[in-house]
Amino acid sequence: MTTHMPIESIDAVTAGLASVGYIASRQIATAVYLAERIEKPILVEGPAGVGKTELAKALAKWRGLRMIRMQCYEGLDEAKALYEWKYAKQLLYTQILKDKLGEVLGGAETLAGALDRLHDFGDVFFSKEFVEPRPLLQALEQPNGCVLLVDEIDKSDAEFESLLLEILSDYQVSIPELGTISAVVKPLVLLTSNGERDLSDALKRRCLHLHIGFPEQKLEERIVESRVPGASQVLRAQLVAFINQVRALDLKKLPSVSEAIDWARVLVLLQSTELDHETVKDTLNVLLKYEADIETTTPQVAAFVAKAGRPGMFG
């Protein structure tokens, strides 16, 4: 459904995101609503796998917009993020048009005359035809607007942040040869960060700051429910309770929502209807990504399963 109507309320956001399978907390819904209303980008921070990138995808799906994703990495620069001149095409065209150029310039007596004539063409070779738009410029040129996802901005260099500032605050890009290109329709911009380094204040100031942490137990159950419909209600509750206990341990990498979903899928594939000690032990590697973490958790599994199995203790 292509809805270009403004979003009416925060509840509409929650409902809309839910319709495409993204269960949003109130904070998330408020952020999306505000981003649309006061036209500001959202900077999403939080641990890996809590659905930062997923939020952008869900948004694009719900609003029926194209999603343009820009993955950041060290060494990302203007040419890869913003625009680039098509050098090869420029060269090729000059070669093809050589004769034509000769013709045009043929009449000129002096070098200065030839130069003048050349000037008359204007900057033919530095026109829009020869610009290769990269994600940021593409996002501005979408006629229907789009969702621009700048993923893992903390991985990029500090200089790249400054490059983003113009887009984030004014939704425009300045190309020296062409002038300023403004957005046709202002895109909805999401930036995600894992907090690997501190972002500059200038960048933060231009964004709404949304922190997505691990969801509450109830919410997580609903997320698992919407993502893995095959899991029984008992299994869901136990699984989420179990994972919440694991998160209390001192681990290298805490299991997050994406791991919970993966695990639920695995358990459904194994046709478990309830958590039991053996299955958990065998499938712990889905949940935990480091050998050391698995070693820390294994001795506790029995206790955790027992606790998670007792209804009423959690959730």
Added chain:
Amino acid sequence: MREELHRFFRAARGAGVRVSPAESIDAMRAVADVGIADRAILRDTLLLTLAKSQEEKQALGDCFDLFFSHPEPPAESENVPEADATGASDANDAASPAGAGGAPQDGGSASPELGELAQMLLSQDRNAVAAALSGAANAAALSDIRYFTQRGLFQSRMMEALGIGRLRDDLDQLKAANPAEAERLSGLLDGLRDAVRERVSQALLLYGREETENLRHEILRNAPLARLERRQVEQMKLLIRAIARRLRERYSKPRKRQRRGHLDVRRTMRRNAAWGGIPFLTAWKRRHRDRPKIVALCDVSGSVAQVSDFFLLLIHSLHEVVDDVRSFAFSGHLIEVSDILDKQEPEAAMREIMAKVGFGSSDYGNSFADFEKRWLRAVTPKTTVIVLGDARTNKLDPRTDILRTISERAKRVVWLNPEGRMGWGWGDSEMFRYAPFCNTVRQCATAKQLERAVSDIVAAYQ
């Protein structure tokens, strides 16, 4: 509501959240959009627009809860911000006549000769009292409170605005006429005093926290490191970490300043050999900028130990800025402590260092000899050697010749002395015999001086 929001921004700044005008405008727009009916959503909105990190969110959330909670909550209010806003404006009307002396307005109440405040208290109209309190808070400009020392002043200002003068007269009259009623009124007055005190404390928490914190930091920064109380040591450690963060931010950015030097003739010729030596492409010598290399020799004997502790903490928190730090601790003899400091928590590391070399009487000569024997090679022309100590040699041979050797090898030798200049050269201080071999000798007794010293050392490499 706008007024209320502006006050909240001020409170937020008080809580250490930097709220710029642009952000406050955004927040206003956002609030105008979501409305103020739902307090949870209002809270989310303000957190989204104003806070810029997880810590700030926490601080701002607390600030929000404090701000929109009232010590004397009006009996029934579904909508706190609005209730407060209207309450404040009502109170303005109510409070100004009271402040002006309390024109007696008889509403047919039991004791018409009493002032407004007394009537209000006796009738126990909670809403009116709350409104009057808000009005008095406005009249006393309570949001200007900055320091805890101002508490008394603001309390009396608020009481004044509430009409305490008139109330006292009433009380005196009542005592003669109706002792029981007077008793009741004075009890109520105590209650009111408590409410006012609470208001002022809350306001101080809201608006004054940052100033108080700044003041405390300023005092701490200038406090002598060697004579800190136990309670201050923890705070000082936090402060040192903050200093380290500041230095890191300032110096860790890769400098892209002009690094081009002279024309490199040899490389230019070679590069242009293909064009018969016509220099189409030029090659330039690059000026190399070294990253700081530091060798630190720290006296950990008695009086200087604490300063060395902080110094080591600081210098080892500068990983991003300083390429290579090797630290040595000495009192009677000298050992290398870099590994201990890198591998362990600061407290544990310091304990281990102290156990190994601490608490002896210092012997600079012997320690320098140790250094010369085993680690002199660590000193290169790129190294800054920092000696931290009071240069009190206990009348032993200072071995200035070794410092001279070190100084000849090193880029710079910096001596940081925790003692004041007045003490240098007195008693067994050999500062003036060491000084000729140091590029800089400076006093380093407080956190401020420590920051300056380290900052200068790092800046010398930029």
